Amino acid sequence: MLRNVFCKSLRDQTRPLVMWVLGVAFYVALLLSIYPSIRHSAGQLQGYISSLPAAVRAAFLGPGGDFSSPVGYVNTELLSWLAPVVFIAFAVSIAARSVAGEEEDGTLSLLLAHTVGRRRLVLHKYAAMIVIVTILGLAFWLALLVATAIAGTPVGAGTLAEALLRLTLLGLAVGSVTFAVSGACGRRQAGIAAGAGVGVAMYLLNTLAQMNADIRPFRFLSLFHYSGGAAPLGQDLDAVGLAVLLGVSAALLLVTLVLFERRDIRV
Amino acid sequence: MLLDLIRPTSGRALVLGRDSHRDTLAIQALSGYLPGELSLYPTLTGSETLRYLANLRGGVEWEHVRALSERLDCDLTKKVSDLSSGNKRKLGLISAFMARPELLILDEPTSGLDPLVQHEFYALIDEVRDAGQTVFLSSHVLPEVQRVCDRVAFIREGELIALEDVSGLTGRAVREIEVVFAEAIPPAAFAGVPGVTQVSVDGKNATTLRLTVTGPVDAAIKKLGEFRVLDLTSRLPDLEDVFMTFYTDGGDHAA
Incomplete structure (x- = not known):
């Protein structure tokens, strides 16, 4: 695990990764274990939800607000806002620790003095982030697959995989914002602020766009629009959405490479 | 860089x-x-x-x-x-x-x-x-520099102000000597001694003399021999002082 910067970065992130995976598995298990009782009273619940003002429904439940089917339940309770938050928060924390973490810890100059090279350092750190966030996506997928099966409400493995691919890419795209900002200025906090700010702004934009016709045309500016919005589960994968998420990430990686190449390293 | x-x-x-x-x-x-x-x-x-x-x-x-x-x-x-x-x-x-x-x-x-x-x-x-x-x-430790280096460069505010052989450097070192005499001492006695750049007298009954010597201390020590010396301490010259002489010398040359 000490062969190169990529392997070392994976090793460094193992512990946080395990914690997040356990958290996800626990929450998914909890949620699905109470589903049978919720489904039992789904009719009442649905009636209550329908009585809520549309704006409240959209803001807190997404357009679905649907508890009657497993897909609707998982979408509403998990994938509409909690899962994006998990993926974004995880990716942002990993990204902030990547380049800026080493720099603030003072180990970056040591790596660079040992013939790593700036471009290689950025690429290794970015590759490690991709792998780690993808592992969280796989863990999430597996947890949902197992939990829905145990709860007797199976959702197709393929359907789940599509939703989690979207969310993983969403996390990576917002994580890339953090990666670029913290890599360009060498400060963890700046990167976290940027990533969190972008994440919240885009979530709000996407949600408000569902309620307000005036904002609707600007929906395309939100990354959530491309990750399936409030109901990632059960939508067909669209090539444009995936391309946008991947494109944004790639562009931000490129920006990082250019900016990191140009600046002074704090020694 | x-x-x-x-x-x-x-x-x-x-x-x-x-x-x-x-x-x-x-x-x-x-x-x-x-x-x-x-x-x-x-x-x-x-x-x-x-x-x-x-x-x-x-x-x-x-x-x-x-x-x-x-x-x-x-x-x-x-x-x-x-x-x-x-x-x-x-x-x-x-x-x-x-x-x-x-x-x-x-x-x-x-x-x-x-x-x-x-x-x-x-x-x-x-x-x-x-x-x-x-x-x-x-390094900031002169003995270390003397021990291991052949040549010394001085950098001030990012500018290289001097590059010298170590042997040349120690010749210009500044050292402070404090001497306690048995009787009061007229500071004027040390005024003209080669290498002595500063003289001050204090202590009880003006028995303590402080000398700042640049370069070899030979002349100053011989001069001390004319009096009854009770105690003598010599502070190791540090790079700061050497650096200061470079700085002032540079000014002199320029003028």
């Missing part, structure tokens, strides 16, 4: 005949670097740290690493977080020396090292110098 960690506002640097910005990796491969403030990974052990750095660099013989760590008396099995600053410094030194680089850049290499290890380190420097390797060493 030589390793391209920071960039010059203007101009360029050639290291071993290569441009510091364009041929960064080649220069890094040929040099070993010990930063002034060394940071390592607290969760790795000493040997894990060195393995990682050796893997990044490539072409390091592990036998050489082991030999270096034995010479510097460095325990590689402990976690970095459990090491004293001196022991961390040793890891940094080993990482700088392990690839047998043509150029060593060492920033305050002996801070925190105990005297025995310091001695071993000086021996190591002599060996690599004899092997034809170049050592850049930055």
